Amino acid sequence: MSQQVNLISLNAIVPDEHYDTRLDQSIARLFPEYSRSKLKEWILEGSVTINAQVVLTPRLKLKGGEEIVISAEQAVQVFNEAQEITLNIVYEDDDILVINKPANFVVHPGAGNPSGTILNALLSHYPAIEKIPRAGIVHRLDKDTTGLMVVAKTLSAQTSLVNQLQERIMGREYEAVVLGNMIAGGTVEANIGRHQTKRTLMDVRESGKPAVTHYRVKHKYRAHTHLRLKLETGRTHQIRVHMTYINHPIVGDIHYGGRPRLPKNASEEFITMLRGFKRQALHAIKLSLSHPTTGKVMTWEVPIPSDFEALLVEMKKDLALHDMPQQW
Template identity: 60%
Template sequence: MTQHVELNGVIDTTHLGMRLDQALADLFPDYSRSRIKEWILAGKVTLDGETVTKPREKVLVHQQVAIQATLEEEVSSRPQEIDLDIVYEDEHILVINKPADLVVHPGAGNADGTILNALLFHCPEIANVPRAGIVHRLDKDTTGLMVVAKTVPAQTHLVAQLQAREITREYEAIAHGTLTAGGTVDANIGRHPQKRTHMAVTEIGKPAVTHYRIAEKFRAHTRLRLRLETGRTHQIRVHMAHIKHPLVGDPLYQGRPRPTKGASEELQQVLKGFRRQALHAVKLELAHPVTSEWMQWHAPVPQDMVKLTEALRRDTAERGMDY
């Protein structure tokens, strides 16, 4: 099946010095760089109204980008009958509550068994939408709410809302250490210079902003509510580690597990058994991409985080707020 694609955007300062194909892949993240390169070579891309056909051409700030192209079925993954916890669904979008240990999109080491495979089974026509309608991701072991577009127009509008920071994504997390007040982390994030699978705070990274507030204090940990302005890979995990309060259980960013001084035997066992980042996408708010109705969903905190929170409360009550 062939669908018409119409995309518009503006080159901003973060793209300064980039090749055209790189800048457009960043500007329109739901289309692969190879796909965008094909469109450039085919004369489907204009800058300030002029057709450009050289992927290597350097872009300039404030240039107006327009893409008029056709899209063949882009998803080649196979449908798989995998249960999805669907919170909401209509003909344009669906919202799911993602469990832990489920990858969103096929990749190295995860060729199938992903949310994308499940979406293709649940809604076969979604194969005609880039990346099966996935407009934002959650890490493999992060739980909670994700919105998926079932049509190309719905995806285009949702991506525009994300880029304009108009979608509210709120998370619950449990971090090491006791924070005294809420705050904001405004620090660029990019690929770690030595560790291929890690991200890091770096001056040459992309802008990233995370707001956090204290939901509950424990003796040596803090339960947080966090809100994303941007959506960089591993953003909350990297930002919390950056301010020396990594998330409990984070396999990449908490460093060597640190024993909690004076912790009860129960808490020690719960912490030892918590083998994923304690992070859950608890609330999602957005304007419906077709009706513009403002919509909101909540996902209850999963049982492993509930168990951890209860153990932290008991430990704090038994030993006092000695921090």
């Protein structure tokens, strides 16, 4: 069993019939799926706003018509069970396990994904990993991001890997396809924190944690750019947030990039490909670390998955169709 945190995001307009009703009583009627004690707790901790202003008084009388927003966290207990799920194991020894994660595969159990995760698969593959916090998982990839991630099989290995991440000496490189034409590589250095209103998403915020992403151009297409990226830090959704911040969101990223943007005069095949690419075109292609026991520097690299490769093929065809040379 482990504890997970669910992000709660609720909003409602206070009905006129709630005139002269206390705040805690009103939200109990508006959100009956949550206990009165929990709702009061959220008020007292500053997780409830009225017309965008934090309110800390449960007994505050309402007039009706106010906008109430609740942005809170709720701890839940998750019972993790071993499940026989195939893992694409790139490397394994007594200390670490390196996995090539496919798309549509969640790392940790949580709300909406109580099972069928990498953690469940690890408990089946190596039952002793249950003794390690979070089953040895020291960093994660988003559900629809593919590629390499490392797992610790011992406490000492976990300590070593966490230290390497914190000291920014673990090498993690990605490839992505982004919208628009990028002339040259560069670095995005912008703090990342929780989004003010969309609590399941992240955003560039001055009050956030430092985040640094380096990128270089691999290939230029007619309306897209193929990038190689390197993380200096490891914030949640970092690459996706940073690329959107510089106005080059990742292809297929509906949360940070919005609807697909279709190039002018594109072929039907290319349009179908772009509309049908239902995940962010982001792949963790390379991983480097110092082995927790031997200290030896180890590096792994895996090819981009077939759907990503098919996307690039269509982009090359689109270039040829408009008599434009591929650039890199």
